[in-house]
Amino acid sequence: MIAVRQIGCAIAVLGMLGGCVTTQSGPTYSVSTGKPTAAADDKLAATLKPGAKPALNTDDAGLRMMYDKAEGKFKTSGNVVRDPEINRYVSGLVCKVAGPYCADIRVYVIRAPYFNATMGPNGAMQVWTGLLLRTRNEAQLMAVLGHEIGHYLRQHSLERMRTAVNTSNALAFFQLATAGAGVGIVGAMGSLVALAQLTAYSRDQEREADRFGHLFLVKHGYDPREAARIWGQLIEEQDAEKEEGEEEETRSVFLASHPLPDERRDTLWELADEVEVREKLTKINEEVYNAVFLPHRRMFLRDELNLRRFARFETLLEMLIEDGKQVAELHYFRGELYRLRNDVGDVERAEKEYELAVEAGDPPGEIHRSMGQIHQKLGKMDAAKGAFQRYLKAKPNAEDVDIIRHIIGKLS
Amino acid sequence: MTAQILARLAFLCVCFLAAGCQTYSLVQPARVTVGDKLSIEPDIAWNKRSIENAEIWTVDGEALQALHLYKGLEDGDTLFVLTNSEKQEKMPQYSKTMSLLELREFIEASIVQSGFTNLKSLKFKPTKFADKDGFRFEFTFSNTNGLRELGFAAGAQSGDRLYLVLYRGAKLHYYGKYLKNVEDMIRSVQLAWASAIL
Numbered sequence: 001m002i003a004v005r006q007i008g009c010a011i012a013v014l015g016m017l018g019g020c021v022t023t024q025s026g027p028t029y030s031v032s033t034g035k036p037t038a039a040a041d042d043k044l045a046a047t048l049k050p051g052a053k054p055a056l057n058t059d060d061a062g063l064r065m066m067y068d069k070a071e072g073k074f075k076t077s078g079n080v081v082r083d084p085e086i087n088r089y090v091s092g093l094v095c096k097v098a099g100p101y102c103a104d105i106r107v108y109v110i111r112a113p114y115f116n117a118t119m120g121p122n123g124a125m126q127v128w129t130g131l132l133l134r135t136r137n138e139a140q141l142m143a144v145l146g147h148e149i150g151h152y153l154r155q156h157s158l159e160r161m162r163t164a165v166n167t168s169n170a171l172a173f174f175q176l177a178t179a180g181a182g183v184g185i186v187g188a189m190g191s192l193v194a195l196a197q198l199t200a201y202s203r204d205q206e207r208e209a210d211r212f213g214h215l216f217l218v219k220h221g222y223d224p225r226e227a228a229r230i231w232g233q234l235i236e237e238q239d240a241e242k243e244e245g246e247e248e249e250t251r252s253v254f255l256a257s258h259p260l261p262d263e264r265r266d267t268l269w270e271l272a273d274e275v276e277v278r279e280k281l282t283k284i285n286e287e288v289y290n291a292v293f294l295p296h297r298r299m300f301l302r303d304e305l306n307l308r309r310f311a312r313f314e315t316l317l318e319m320l321i322e323d324g325k326q327v328a329e330l331h332y333f334r335g336e337l338y339r340l341r342n343d344v345g346d347v348e349r350a351e352k353e354y355e356l357a358v359e360a361g362d363p364p365g366e367i368h369r370s371m372g373q374i375h376q377k378l379g380k381m382d383a384a385k386g387a388f389q390r391y392l393k394a395k396p397n398a399e400d401v402d403i404i405r406h407i408i409g410k411l412s
Numbered sequence: 413m414t415a416q417i418l419a420r421l422a423f424l425c426v427c428f429l430a431a432g433c434q435t436y437s438l439v440q441p442a443r444v445t446v447g448d449k450l451s452i453e454p455d456i457a458w459n460k461r462s463i464e465n466a467e468i469w470t471v472d473g474e475a476l477q478a479l480h481l482y483k484g485l486e487d488g489d490t491l492f493v494l495t496n497s498e499k500q501e502k503m504p505q506y507s508k509t510m511s512l513l514e515l516r517e518f519i520e521a522s523i524v525q526s527g528f529t530n531l532k533s534l535k536f537k538p539t540k541f542a543d544k545d546g547f548r549f550e551f552t553f554s555n556t557n558g559l560r561e562l563g564f565a566a567g568a569q570s571g572d573r574l575y576l577v578l579y580r581g582a583k584l585h586y587y588g589k590y591l592k593n594v595e596d597m598i599r600s601v602q603l604a605w606a607s608a609i610l
């Protein structure tokens with residue numbers, strides 16, 4: 001929360017220095033070559049030059065400095081995923097999209113179970129693990145990366161700040177910086193959210209970024225329909241949540257101020273349909289994507305379960321089970337979902353899911369502990385004891401073996 | 413930019429700076445009662461403030477280390493009370509029928525629902541708490557600024573209540589700084605009606 005406070009003040013000060021600025025209408029540059037290009041002929045024209053460093057006394061430099069400060073904080077934090085393979089893969093994709101701007105962008109994979117990605121005007125990009133759990137192939141991830149890079153290339157944050165300062169909406173804008181603070185004893189995601197909230201883009205900017213995401217997919221030979229599918233998947237989750245009345249205020253900044261998911265999905269479908277060579281664009285690189293992320297999916301799923309957004313999680317699991325990759329762990333987590341939700345009939349549902357997980361082969365070792373708990377609930381004490389013993393065998397070095405032995409002792 | 417907006421921005425800044433302030437009182441190293449049943453004997457002085465169902469103690473500030481002493485959770489109580497009512501609604505509720513494994517899940521889910529991330533369970537053991545059969549488990553998580561914290565919860569169910577002490581602090585320095593004091597203090601916990609001590 002300290003970070004939030006500082007960002008808030010930094011913006012206030014920046015706003016005071018801001019003075020009069022004109023909206024941007026300068027030269028444009030090709031995203032392929034980095035050379036000047038005519039915006040009218042180049043749909044992917046950037047408004048900033050590769051490697052550009054704004055003069056220190058400009059509002060652009062001030063804005064970047066603020067983000068540099070926040071980046072300095074979060075890049076050393078425990079929330080950054082350090083796995084070298086994940087980082088190499090995501091950075092590689094970013095460079096593929098960003099071309100001559102590659103060196104200007106730093107991407108951080110953040111362990112946070114929400115569908116979110118952010119882009120700072122200083123080139124600091126975040127991709128959250130909740131997003132990586134939901135994108136299903138390389139094309140979908142590319143669509144998101146392309147979207148974020150679009151924000152960067154078109155300097156949307158700067159544009160946004162200038163609009164805010166010029167229209168004396170400054171207060172509302174600056175308050176965004178503090179919106180993540182002060183939730184009970186701990187706050188929301190602290191500086192991460194504060195930072196992301198600064199990039200609350202306008203709807204038109206979002207539409208422009210979506211178009212960039214789409215054009216990048218086409219440019220690199222990916223199936224552009226995958227961009228629309230991401231939104232279709234999210235809509236399914238949201239609908240399930242609404243039906244259950246579990247809807248909470250959308251914590252995902254990626255969604256908050258954005259055009260409605262339906263609109264985005266439909267527009268992206270239309271864009272994809274208009275592509276002349278679409279039949280040739282079939283690349284989705286699902287295998288490459290899965291090779292990088294499936295080994296880590298259990299951790300992503302655990303984080304998601306911990307949020308206890310049961311309706312959403314159930315829908316997500318159903319989609320992933322349909323995909324058919326490593327289904328044992330998916331059935332295990334669906335069992336966990338039912339066990340923790342504990343509605344009428346959930347104990348039996350959980351039991352069935354655990355059985356499916358065991359049938360599928362190689363489920364997480366924790367499944368035996370969960371089965372023990374379920375048997376205990378159903379009054380099957382011998383079965384419970386057996387399951388806990390299997391847990392000890394499967395996870396002899398688990399952090400809770402002492403308590404499990406204690407529980408077995410009580411069951412005897 | 414009008415002068416009015418500038419003034420309001422400056423005011424906002426002042427608010428941010430003041431927001432962290434809480435009123436604390438001093439706890440002297442002597443046996444004290446928290447709620448109606450739990451008593452404990454600190455060996456150093458702490459700063460304390462009271463919330464609805466607990467007292468929060470700290471030496472260096474809650475952001476660096478905090479000890480939550482619960483007065484005894486009852487059915488339907490939540491571990492933390494959030495100001496955001498929507499988030500509060502999602503807070504898991506204590507139930508006296510919870511098993512040891514479910515108690516851990518309850519505490520962990522409460523930590524995650526409070527906005528902490530990267531939670532990882534560490535050692536979980538049966539242990540005495542006061543004279544009751546209790547438990548103790550350790551965990552680690554990232555706080556809202558992404559810094560690593562360590563923590564543990566120790567407690568026992570007695571009657572229909574859960575008596576619990578939760579200690580957490582920055583992994584760098586501040587958790588360890590008073591860990592031994594906290595451990596000693598927890599060994600001093602007694603569960604008895606205040607009148608029975610007199």
Ligand SMILES: [Zn+2]
Pocket residue numbers: 147148151201206209
């Ligand atoms: Zn966007």
